[in-house]
Amino acid sequence: xxxxxxxxxxxxxxxxxxxxxxxxxxxxxxxxxxxxxxxxxxxxxxxxxxxxxxxxxxxxxxxxxxxxxxxxxxxxxxxxxxxxxxxxxxxxxxxxxxxxxxxxxxxxxxxxxxxxxxxxxxxxxxxxxxxxxxxxxxxxxxxxxxxxxxxxxxxxxxxxxxxxxxxxxxxxxxxxxxxxxxxxxxxxxxxxxxxxxxxxxxxxxxxxxxxxxxxxxxxxxxxxxxxxxxxx
Amino acid sequence: xxxxxxxxxxxxxxxxxxxxxxxxxxxxxxxxxxxxxxxxxxxxxxxxxxxxxxxxxxxxxxxxxxxxxxxxxxxxxxxxxxxxxxxxxxxxxxxxxxxxxxxxxxxxxxxxxxxxxxxxxxxxxxxxxxxxxxxxxxxxxxxxxxxxxxxxxxxxxxxxxxxxx
Numbered sequence: 001x002x003x004x005x006x007x008x009x010x011x012x013x014x015x016x017x018x019x020x021x022x023x024x025x026x027x028x029x030x031x032x033x034x035x036x037x038x039x040x041x042x043x044x045x046x047x048x049x050x051x052x053x054x055x056x057x058x059x060x061x062x063x064x065x066x067x068x069x070x071x072x073x074x075x076x077x078x079x080x081x082x083x084x085x086x087x088x089x090x091x092x093x094x095x096x097x098x099x100x101x102x103x104x105x106x107x108x109x110x111x112x113x114x115x116x117x118x119x120x121x122x123x124x125x126x127x128x129x130x131x132x133x134x135x136x137x138x139x140x141x142x143x144x145x146x147x148x149x150x151x152x153x154x155x156x157x158x159x160x161x162x163x164x165x166x167x168x169x170x171x172x173x174x175x176x177x178x179x180x181x182x183x184x185x186x187x188x189x190x191x192x193x194x195x196x197x198x199x200x201x202x203x204x205x206x207x208x209x210x211x212x213x214x215x216x217x218x219x220x221x222x223x224x225x226x227x228x229x230x231x232x
Numbered sequence: 233x234x235x236x237x238x239x240x241x242x243x244x245x246x247x248x249x250x251x252x253x254x255x256x257x258x259x260x261x262x263x264x265x266x267x268x269x270x271x272x273x274x275x276x277x278x279x280x281x282x283x284x285x286x287x288x289x290x291x292x293x294x295x296x297x298x299x300x301x302x303x304x305x306x307x308x309x310x311x312x313x314x315x316x317x318x319x320x321x322x323x324x325x326x327x328x329x330x331x332x333x334x335x336x337x338x339x340x341x342x343x344x345x346x347x348x349x350x351x352x353x354x355x356x357x358x359x360x361x362x363x364x365x366x367x368x369x370x371x372x373x374x375x376x377x378x379x380x381x382x383x384x385x386x387x388x389x390x391x392x393x394x395x396x397x
Contacts, residue, residue: 003380006387010358012365012380041391042359048340049360052264053252059244062272 005031009038115146115165125172125179133161133172133179137227139220150209151226152217159231160212162205169205171212174231183208239279242288243272249361250292256356257300259341267303271296293361294371297353304349343393351386354379359387 007013008021025031115129125133132146141147146165154160160173160182172179185204218226226232250271254264274295275282282291344352357368358379365383369376 002384003377006384007365007380010365037391037395038387041387041394044336044394045340045355045359045390048337049252049256051337052255053248055248055251057247057251059240059247059272062247062269063276 005034006038009035123181123184125181129163129165129172130179132163132165133174134231135227137220137223139223150217151223152209152213153215154212155214157214159226160209162209171205171208173212182212235284236279239282239288240276243275243292246289246292247272249289250296253293253296253356253361254300255337255341256344256360257297257353259345263303267296267300270299270303274299290367290371293357297371301349340394343390346393347386347389351382351389354382355386355390358383 004013004017004021005025008018008025011018013021025035115125115127124130128145132142132148136142136146136148138148138151146163149162149164149169151159151161154173158173158175160171161179162171163169168184170184171182173182174180183205247268251264251268254267254271255261258264258267271292275292278295282288344355347355353372354368357363357371358365363371365376365379369379372379
């Protein structure tokens with residue numbers, strides 16, 4: 001049944017065979033549900049991979065002229081990236097970085113209590129993370145949940161704060177009432193539970209802060225004043 | 233000469249699809265681009281072996297799949313997994329409109345990573361690339377029954393990994 005059911009789903013059966021399976025599926029709610037779920041899975045796979053095929057690429061980038069001096073693999077790699085990808089790869093200051101697997105991506109992005117939410121096409125802090133970014137002082141961390149590291153103004157004048165939460169660390173800047181995520185990094189395994197990790201100890205977060213910051217980070221007094229005045 | 237130009241043009245047209253297949257096979261952006269490059273180089277060098285009138289896409293997919301098997305064998309699984317993990321750490325994406333799609337690509341590639349090689353290539357050819365069972369069976373040199381049962385196992389595993397997300 002399994003093979004035939006899926007062959008039907010994929011349009012691989014003859015009309016007569018298909019009619020037979022269709023009748024069976026129509027009569028069986030469990031099979032109907034299975035069909036729906038697998039149609040959705042197929043659509044999701046297509047949706048995930050299709051943008052790759054939409055990226056502009058040229059044959060020349062993948063086929064260095066045979067008579068040219070062989071460029072280093074790294075050079076070739078950069079040259080063949082689609083332009084947007086090259087741009088963003090260099091623009092580390094606005095990179096949002098996710099680790100694969102069952103780590104930050106899933107735990108940080110799921111459900112109504114998720115500390116991160118999409119907002120008008122951007123990721124912004126929500127729930128406990130938003131709360132911490134608005135209210136918490138680096139010197140007075142909560143017993144659990146997100147912890148604040150550095151606070152500073154970026155080159156556009158927005159207040160930005162680094163945080164660690166659930167093994168991830170990141171940078172968010174306050175714009176129009178939302179703490180927009182400018183970067184999110186998953187701590188290497190083994191450090192995941194270390195909420196006391198100093199802000200910026202992840203080298204990628206440090207790099208991101210360096211590229212964004214204007215002047216010096218706030219000291220404790222300035223941080224408190226800024227918070228008490230609503231981050232104006 | 234004209235024939236060579238026509239070949240190159242057709243190859244260029246197929247390049248985006250080949251890159252997509254490379255992503256599904258290798259589950260890594262860097263590996264996918266290396267694999268695409270190897271495939272293009274091999275195809276250009278072997279132009280004469282392609283018989284006009286046969287399907288160019290099947291021929292190219294077959295080259296890519298065989299090169300990937302060679303790569304995996306040469307590297308060994310452990311090293312590749314390390315490379316993939318590093319790559320995931322360093323993935324930089326446009327955070328504005330493409331972010332949802334980019335995140336989902338990472339998630340889907342991570343799920344694909346958990347499949348056995350022989351299921352993954354079939355999932356990639358049929359569910360991602362849209363080939364029929366027969367075409368996939370011919371490309372892989374497998375009986376069609378083997379293709380369909382591996383596809384059932386692969387998609388069932390993916391459903392368990394990605395189901396609720």
